[in-house]
Amino acid sequence: MSNHPETLRLNGVDHTAHPTWKLKETVHFYRDIMGLPLVHAVTAKGWGRVDEQHADFLHFFFDSGNESLIAFFHYIGTEQPPELKVPRGYMSLANHTAWRVSTEAELLAWQKRLQDAGVKVSQFITHEIIESIYFRDPNGYPLEITRSLRDVEQIDAVDAELTIEAALRLEGAEGWTNIEQFWRAKGELVRARQDAALSGRETAR
Numbered sequence: 001m002s003n004h005p006e007t008l009r010l011n012g013v014d015h016t017a018h019p020t021w022k023l024k025e026t027v028h029f030y031r032d033i034m035g036l037p038l039v040h041a042v043t044a045k046g047w048g049r050v051d052e053q054h055a056d057f058l059h060f061f062f063d064s065g066n067e068s069l070i071a072f073f074h075y076i077g078t079e080q081p082p083e084l085k086v087p088r089g090y091m092s093l094a095n096h097t098a099w100r101v102s103t104e105a106e107l108l109a110w111q112k113r114l115q116d117a118g119v120k121v122s123q124f125i126t127h128e129i130i131e132s133i134y135f136r137d138p139n140g141y142p143l144e145i146t147r148s149l150r151d152v153e154q155i156d157a158v159d160a161e162l163t164i165e166a167a168l169r170l171e172g173a174e175g176w177t178n179i180e181q182f183w184r185a186k187g188e189l190v191r192a193r194q195d196a197a198l199s200g201r202e203t204a205r
Helices: 023-033 090-094 104-116 154-170 179-204
Strands: 015-019 038-044 057-063 069-075 097-101 125-127 130-136 142-148
Touching: 023 038, 023 057, 023 069, 097 104, 104 130, 104 142, 154 179
Parallel strands: 015 069, 097 142
Antiparallel strands: 038 057, 057 069, 125 130, 130 142
């Protein structure tokens, strides 16, 4: 559990940023299909270390709501390095941007807008406390639009702490290969917490 003072907090996400070698397609997708306003752009000579031969670039920003932005770098006259090509497969989906809407109707409307524009969009997928649709932009970057199904409560934070504690105990352990091992480790932590709570009640009597 964090020991940092609660008075020092972040105020949400200002922006996320990605490189793009598809300038026209990226602008069309975010501005014209998704309808995100293009609100800021930076043009600059290459900077950074001289030995890196930093290319000149454009850095442009779209407003994705609630003072949050999604931004892109376009490095002029360069080819996309092989190591920056977006991979396929389920592991690549972990690195994604997710936006929030309030209602099921809004989520349906976004799904329809994207499908009408020829974008391949998933069906609704539920993950415990959220419901989402998934798709990719012209660069292949995974994107998500989600809505909350319920509020996050204190019991969720307690469960998250137990989950991470169990995972940290198993991390690096030889033979940790499946989720059943994790469930057993977490179950032991839950049982220990329950025993401690019962012991405390008995002592208080």
